[in-house]
Amino acid sequence: MKQYRASYFLGQGIKGLWRNGVMSVASITVLMSCLVVMGSFALLILNIDVNLEKLGLMNEIVVFIDETKDDLAVEEIGAKIRALDNIESVEFISKEQALEEEQARFADYPDLYNLVEGDNPLRDSFVITYQDNSKASTLVYQLGQIDGIAKINHRQDLAASIERVKSGISLVLVWFMAILFVVSIFVIINTIKLAVHARRQEITVMRYVGATNWFVILPFIFEGIIIGVLASGLAYLIEWYMYRYVISMMTGSFSFVTILAFEEIALPLGLAFLGIGIVTGIIGSTISTNRYLKA
Amino acid sequence: MIEFRDVKKTYPNGTVALDGVNLKIADGEFVFIVGESGAGKTTLMKLLLREEKVTSGRLIVRVNRTGFPGGQVPSGNTAEIPRVGTKPGVTEYDLSKISNFKVPYYRRELGVVFQDFRLFPNKTVFENVAFAMQVIGESNRVIKRRVPAILNIVNLTEKFNCYPSQLSGGEQQRVALARALANNPQIIIADEPTGNIDPKMSLEIMNLLVKIHKRGKTVIVVTHEKDLVDYFRQRVIKISDGRVVSDGVGGMFG
Numbered sequence: 001m002k003q004y005r006a007s008y009f010l011g012q013g014i015k016g017l018w019r020n021g022v023m024s025v026a027s028i029t030v031l032m033s034c035l036v037v038m039g040s041f042a043l044l045i046l047n048i049d050v051n052l053e054k055l056g057l058m059n060e061i062v063v064f065i066d067e068t069k070d071d072l073a074v075e076e077i078g079a080k081i082r083a084l085d086n087i088e089s090v091e092f093i094s095k096e097q098a099l100e101e102e103q104a105r106f107a108d109y110p111d112l113y114n115l116v117e118g119d120n121p122l123r124d125s126f127v128i129t130y131q132d133n134s135k136a137s138t139l140v141y142q143l144g145q146i147d148g149i150a151k152i153n154h155r156q157d158l159a160a161s162i163e164r165v166k167s168g169i170s171l172v173l174v175w176f177m178a179i180l181f182v183v184s185i186f187v188i189i190n191t192i193k194l195a196v197h198a199r200r201q202e203i204t205v206m207r208y209v210g211a212t213n214w215f216v217i218l219p220f221i222f223e224g225i226i227i228g229v230l231a232s233g234l235a236y237l238i239e240w241y242m243y244r245y246v247i248s249m250m251t252g253s254f255s256f257v258t259i260l261a262f263e264e265i266a267l268p269l270g271l272a273f274l275g276i277g278i279v280t281g282i283i284g285s286t287i288s289t290n291r292y293l294k295a
Numbered sequence: 296m297i298e299f300r301d302v303k304k305t306y307p308n309g310t311v312a313l314d315g316v317n318l319k320i321a322d323g324e325f326v327f328i329v330g331e332s333g334a335g336k337t338t339l340m341k342l343l344l345r346e347e348k349v350t351s352g353r354l355i356v357r358v359n360r361t362g363f364p365g366g367q368v369p370s371g372n373t374a375e376i377p378r379v380g381t382k383p384g385v386t387e388y389d390l391s392k393i394s395n396f397k398v399p400y401y402r403r404e405l406g407v408v409f410q411d412f413r414l415f416p417n418k419t420v421f422e423n424v425a426f427a428m429q430v431i432g433e434s435n436r437v438i439k440r441r442v443p444a445i446l447n448i449v450n451l452t453e454k455f456n457c458y459p460s461q462l463s464g465g466e467q468q469r470v471a472l473a474r475a476l477a478n479n480p481q482i483i484i485a486d487e488p489t490g491n492i493d494p495k496m497s498l499e500i501m502n503l504l505v506k507i508h509k510r511g512k513t514v515i516v517v518t519h520e521k522d523l524v525d526y527f528r529q530r531v532i533k534i535s536d537g538r539v540v541s542d543g544v545g546g547m548f549g
Contacts, residue, residue: 008429145459205413207346209427210403 007140013222016195023191028231030187031280034180035235035273041173042272043243046265048166050258055158059088059130063143064123064151067095074124077148086139088129098122132188140181157261181280188227194219196289217289223286225278232277238269296359296484297343297513302352304338304466304537312338314350314537320515322359324479325508327524328517332533336517339534343515344407345390345398354390358404358481361385380418399437403431406475406512412467412489414459418471421455427477441477449473449503452477464494472503482513501527 017024063081065074074092082090093101103110130139136154143152151216196203225283243262249260299318305311313335320326330336341347342354361384388401414423424445425438433441446452451468458468468488475483485504489497501516501523508514518524524531533541 201413202415205415205426206430207399208402208407209407209430209474210399210401211430212399215430215432 009218009222012219013226016219016223017197017226020191020194021199022066023194024227027184027187027191027227027236030236031227031231031277033240034177034184034246034274035232036108036238037180038173038177038276039239039269039273040242041176042266043167043239043260043269045166045170045173047258047260048162048169050260052162053165054258055162059133059136061128061130061136061140061143062125062153063128063149064125064153066148066150067123069148073096073148076148078126080129080146081143084139084142086125086130086132086135088131091127093125093127095120095122095124098125142175184280185287187225188281191227192224192285192288195220195223220289221282224281226281227284228277228279228281229274232273234271237279239273240266240268296320296355297356298353298355298357300353301357302342302354303350304342304347305350312537313342316534316537316539318532318539318542320513323508323511323513325505325514325527325529326516327527327529327531328515328534329519329524329531334534335537336534338537339488340484341518342390343484344405345393345401349391352391354388356390356401356404356482357385357387358383360481389448402486403478404480404481404482406478406480408468408475408483408488410490412459412471412491414467414470414474416459418457418482419458420451420462420473423459423470424473424477427474431478433478445473445476448476448506463496464492465499468492468496468500470502472500472507476507480512482515483507485514485516488516489518489523494522498526533546
């Protein structure tokens with residue numbers, strides 16, 4: 001019964017990796033770095049997405065009233081706002097309330113607003129919450145049409161600018177990924193080429209005794225896979241440690257930012273690392289053994 | 296049976312290595328191929344090993360594993376047919392047309408011995424011989440049974456655990472011969488098998504090849520060694536300038 005055992009190819013792959021010690025370490029390190037950079041960008045984007053979603057869910061618009069309008073006019077404006085579609089609630093905040101809030105916020109600096117007492121620079125405002133996020137831009141337009149509204153602050157503006165930053169980061173990520181991926185493949189190609197070179201005599205004899213192409217190249221493919229698996233494992237550990245460190249740094253200083261727990265992303269991140277690592281290893285070793293795929 | 300029909304081989308640089316070679320080697324023959332350096336012997340071997348493709352003409356190898364001339368098994372015959380390595384029966388390979396995919400399977404029909412032995416220094420004698428069987432996916436059970444039997448043929452049973460560096464040149468060539476026999480090929484091709492060993496050992500290797508030939512194998516020996524060729528008095532094919540210039544049974548080197 002003819003049989004080829006995976007353990008044979010795996011064993012040969014490990015031997016090859018061991019024989020090219022330095023190059024193997026280089027391959028693993030480069031691929032690992034590539035995965036860490038890629039993983040970090042991906043985690044950043046995931047977290048931006050979560051925060052964008054949160055911002056979107058706030059469904060809140062703040063409108064500031066022209067300071068020349070008297071109380072009656074302000075009341076009229078409030079009534080006009082309440083009459084609009086898609087309104088959930090409208091809360092009036094007078095400029096005095098706003099000043100008190102500001103003074104409370106900057107309690108450590110009483111002079112800051114005491115100096116302006118009697119000449120309040122703030123404006124009356126309405127905090128509007130709405131029901132349907134998809135109709136928010138219509139609502140913003142309608143508010144703009146109301147006479148006496150000096151300024152509209154919409155969370156979506158903030159969301160849009162964050163979205164733009166995210167697109168920028170994504171673009172950088174794609175380029176980084178492409179470059180690092182190519183570099184990783186090149187380093188793996190060289191490592192496997194060295195392994196092939198070290199075994200060239202063995203390969204010649206294999207050919208003469210009737211080894212098939214697969215028998216000749218499978219040990220090298222396994223070597224590439226092992227490089228991929230080791231690199232992805234190490235990258236995962238580094239990512240895990242780095243992410244925990246960043247969370248501990250951010251929880252104190254940036255409490256308004258939502259950060260995903262590592263557990264929530266652990267599985268997809270691990271699988272993505274493993275998949276990319278293995279695929280890169282296979283591509284690298286296939287390219288370097290390609291010229292041996294002849295009779 | 297090996298048949299060269301008007302075989303020509305021209306290399307990409309324009310060198311004509313073989314120019315209309317016609318040859319027939321029957322099952323179970325012992326043949327010396329001789330000639331000066333650059334005469335075309337190496338190209339002939341390369342074509343036979345399908346390392347190179349013929350430029351024109353046909354090269355046919357018919358492998359007969361039945362143990363009967365022409366592969367005709369008499370009806371009612373129950374004699375055991377060799378089963379290790381290859382299937383019983385007759386298979387014809389047209390090397391002028393064979394696809395790359397089939398080449399490894401063709402090569403399993405051949406046993407090849409090189410001048411420089413090409414043993415693995417980090418493998419023992421046993422492992423070197425077993426390697427040829429592992430390559431074609433033979434089971435460990437068969438390997439453990441067959442390798443000692445082959446080492447017995449080449450008188451190396453005692454040295455199964457030695458590394459090539461612990462063996463003499465002649466012994467190393469016997470290991471290479473054992474490896475060539477591992478998959479029970481019907482055709483043995485030896486390229487200058489005595490080129491790297493002393494005359495006494497050379498005679499021993501040639502005697503082993505004759506012993507293998509007597510077991511029904513076709514043996515093709517490419518050599519420069521006039522004394523050995525003259526001593527063994529087998530069929531001698533002389534090649535010069537890419538052509539067969541003499542072909543005689545029991546012929547002399549010159």
